[in-house]
Amino acid sequence: MVENRPILNILAHLVLILGVLVVAFPIYIAFIASTHGPTDFLSGLIPLTPGHDTWHTYMTMLTTGMQTSGMPPLSLQMMNSLIMALTIAIGKISISIISAYAIVYFRFPFRNLAFWLIFITLMLPVEVRILPTYKVVADLGMLDTYAGLTIPLIASATATFLFRQVFLTIPDELMEAARIDGAGPMKFFWDILLPMSRNNIAALFVILFIYGWNQYLWPLLITTDASHYTIVMGIKRMADVADSQPQWNYIMATAILAMLPPVLVVIFMQKLFVKGLIETEK
Amino acid sequence: MAAITLEAVGKSYAGGVKVVHSIDLAIEDGEFVVLVGPSGCGKSTLLRMVAGLETVTEGQISIGGRMVNEVEPAERDIAMVFQNYALYPHMTVRQNLAYGLKNRKMAKDEITRRVDEAAQILEIGAFLDRKPRALSGGQRQRVAMGRAIVREPAAFLFDEPLSNLDAKLRVQMRGEIKQLQARLGTTSIYVTHDQLEAMTLAHRLVVLNGGRIEQVGTPLEVYRKPASTFVAAFIGSPAMNLLEARAEGGVAHVGGGRVPLEAAVSGTVTLGLRPEDVRPVDAGTDGAFVLKLAYVEELGAQKLVHGTVEGHKFACALPSDALLGDELHLVPEPGAAHGFDAQSGKRLG
Ligand SMILES: Nc1ncnc2c1ncn2[C@@H]1O[C@H](COP(=O)(O)OP(=O)(O)OP(=O)(O)O)[C@@H](O)[C@H]1O
Numbered sequence: 007m008v009e010n011r012p013i014l015n016i017l018a019h020l021v022l023i024l025g026v027l028v029v030a031f032p033i034y035i036a037f038i039a040s041t042h043g044p045t046d047f048l049s050g051l052i053p054l055t056p057g058h059d060t061w062h063t064y065m066t067m068l069t070t071g072m073q074t075s076g077m078p079p080l081s082l083q084m085m086n087s088l089i090m091a092l093t094i095a096i097g098k099i100s101i102s103i104i105s106a107y108a109i110v111y112f113r114f115p116f117r118n119l120a121f122w123l124i125f126i127t128l129m130l131p132v133e134v135r136i137l138p139t140y141k142v143v144a145d146l147g148m149l150d151t152y153a154g155l156t157i158p159l160i161a162s163a164t165a166t167f168l169f170r171q172v173f174l175t176i177p178d179e180l181m182e183a184a185r186i187d188g189a190g191p192m193k194f195f196w197d198i199l200l201p202m203s204r205n206n207i208a209a210l211f212v213i214l215f216i217y218g219w220n221q222y223l224w225p226l227l228i229t230t231d232a233s234h235y236t237i238v239m240g241i242k243r244m245a246d247v248a249d250s251q252p253q254w255n256y257i258m259a260t261a262i263l264a265m266l267p268p269v270l271v272v273i274f275m276q277k278l279f280v281k282g283l284i285e286t287e288k
Numbered sequence: 289m290a291a292i293t294l295e296a297v298g299k300s301y302a303g304g305v306k307v308v309h310s311i312d313l314a315i316e317d318g319e320f321v322v323l324v325g326p327s328g329c330g331k332s333t334l335l336r337m338v339a340g341l342e343t344v345t346e347g348q349i350s351i352g353g354r355m356v357n358e359v360e361p362a363e364r365d366i367a368m369v370f371q372n373y374a375l376y377p378h379m380t381v382r383q384n385l386a387y388g389l390k391n392r393k394m395a396k397d398e399i400t401r402r403v404d405e406a407a408q409i410l411e412i413g414a415f416l417d418r419k420p421r422a423l424s425g426g427q428r429q430r431v432a433m434g435r436a437i438v439r440e441p442a443a444f445l446f447d448e449p450l451s452n453l454d455a456k457l458r459v460q461m462r463g464e465i466k467q468l469q470a471r472l473g474t475t476s477i478y479v480t481h482d483q484l485e486a487m488t489l490a491h492r493l494v495v496l497n498g499g500r501i502e503q504v505g506t507p508l509e510v511y512r513k514p515a516s517t518f519v520a521a522f523i524g525s526p527a528m529n530l531l532e533a534r535a536e537g538g539v540a541h542v543g544g545g546r547v548p549l550e551a552a553v554s555g556t557v558t559l560g561l562r563p564e565d566v567r568p569v570d571a572g573t574d575g576a577f578v579l580k581l582a583y584v585e586e587l588g589a590q591k592l593v594h595g596t597v598e599g600h601k602f603a604c605a606l607p608s609d610a611l612l613g614d615e616l617h618l619v620p621e622p623g624a625a626h627g628f629d630a631q632s633g634k635r636l637g
């Protein structure tokens with residue numbers, strides 16, 4: 007704001023603090039719940055102060071899991087989630103940056119057709135094509151494998167478009183200068199385009215990592231074997247217990263752990279992330 | 289270093305748009321040739337064809353005696369300086385200079401030697417380790433030139449390299465480019481739409497109009513003997529006055545005065561007189577024509593007087609202490625008048 011009036015300042019801060027509270031309070035509750043023993047919830051109320059079972063709860067979840075509801079240790083599930091999130095993010099970025107490069111810098115037959123086909127897939131997110139995709143993955147024998155978990159999610163029209171936009175802002179003269187400097191198509195890609203898109207790649211990585219980590223429906227469908235469970239689907243599995251009370255302390259501990267990696271990614275890549283989204287100078 | 293020859297070079301774009309028409313031009317080894325012309329006349333297209341960035345659709349281009357129509361830009365042994373510099377933004381100045389040499393698999397110490405030498409010539413040694421974004425426009429311009437000279441190419445190609453600089457810096461860089469070219473003796477083709485830049489830099493000027501060569505010659509030849517009204521109006525500042533006049537036996541009659549022409553022509557002609565080629569005289573002087581004053585621009589050393597002669601716009605440059613009335617009586621300097629064919633605009637005589 008241009009004006010610097012104390013009233014407005016206070017108001018702005020009030021709104022912000024309110025926003026933070028609204029977002030942070032449930033997380034606080036989740037954390038508190040994960041520090042109590044399983045019996046503390048029977049009253050139907052969740053306590054607001056920390057309990058004494060923190061270490062025990064987290065260690066149990068990480069090392070042994072919850073055998074009663076078929077949950078493998080969380081460390082394994084987190085590893086699965088990590089593999090899935092990383093493969094999806096890196097795969098999406100690699101494939102879409104290459105296809106954007108082809109679309110922007112090369113004149114080949116059916117270039118426009120290729121462009122439009124990619125464009126149309128924007129209208130078909132995973133949820134829409136989930137049955138045929140499941141069938142294909144099943145027929146290829148990829149159920150309960152990392153490949154089945156990740157490959158169907160890797161193609162990305164959105165990322166292709168983002169890189170296309172980035173490449174279109176790079177002046178043609180740069181490509182021409184590189185041609186005169188003796189850089190062929192591969193060299194131009196590695197030496198010029200890739201480093202120049204660094205910030206955008208980082209920003210996209212953050213978004214895609216979180217997207218991959220938070221996948222729920224797809225892993226739920228194609229994993230039947232506990233060794234390939236991911237943590238986000240695991241939470242739901244734990245809450246769905248028949249004939250007994252859900253063990254909220256364990257569920258909340260899982261939720262907190264599931265939240266950590268995306269938060270860490272955001273914290274550590276924040277600078278690049280913001281740069282990648284706002285940078286205009288080329 | 290090499291001679292560059294263009295033989296009947298033409299360019300058509302898809303859809304049959306022809307933007308360059310059958311250009312013949314022989315550029316000697318070490319020569320500094322400036323392509324000049326108004327916007328859209330095809331200067332950049334022609335230069336980019338020499339660079340190999342644009343396909344040649346007609347005729348052929350040779351560099352150093354080798355036909356290069358189908359040769360990749362990198363193999364043509366040329367270096368180009370772009371209007372927007374086209375420096376690699378993520379590389380330091382040193383890396384920018386070295387990139388082309390590295391791609392050529394040149395030995396490390398040779399690269400270092402050349403980069404240091406170029407840095408010294410262009411006085412950019414102090415910011416070799418900076419990124420381009422941390423440089424001023426003029427410094428970026430130097431780096432772009434550095435990238436061209438480290439290659440030690442057969443020819444430099446410049447496409448309006450100074451047009452992003454402010455007026456003062458442009459004049460300074462103009463001088464530096466001229467000295468640099470003289471020192472290195474590298475064949476150069478320079479594109480500009482600024483006639484002053486063209487005049488000051490060129491060994492030889494090539495004036496282009498609508499994709500055709502209008503005139504080729506040294507700056508003085510082009511200035512003194514413009515081949516057409518187009519060149520006459522384009523080269524020289526303030527621009528040459530061009531007016532319709534009736535000629536009889538090599539003398540043009542205009543504004544009540546008589547202006548002798550080079551050629552013994554009769555009929556309607558276009559008369560060309562540069563603003564600095566007329567002299568004020570007393571009223572009633574034999575042969576003087578009359579200028580009706582409109583307004584005056586003071587330039588310091590001179591004043592530029594605008595008015596009309598027989599209804600045609602006319603400007604003349606006078607000493608700043610010249611006395612002015614409502615009318616001025618002017619005579620041309622001997623031999624200073626240019627005659628052009630009224631229809632074709634071609635020079636007469
Ligand atoms: N792809 C294209 N298709 C059709 N015509 C084109 C194409 N590219 C350029 N032209 C035309 O070619 C002509 C010459 O362009 P060029 O860039 O060589 O002009 P220029 O003399 O460099 O002008 P300026 O001083 O403005 O840079 C222009 O009239 C332009 O419209």
Ligand SMILES: [Mg+2]
Nearest residue numbers: 331332333448
């Ligand atoms: Mg141009």
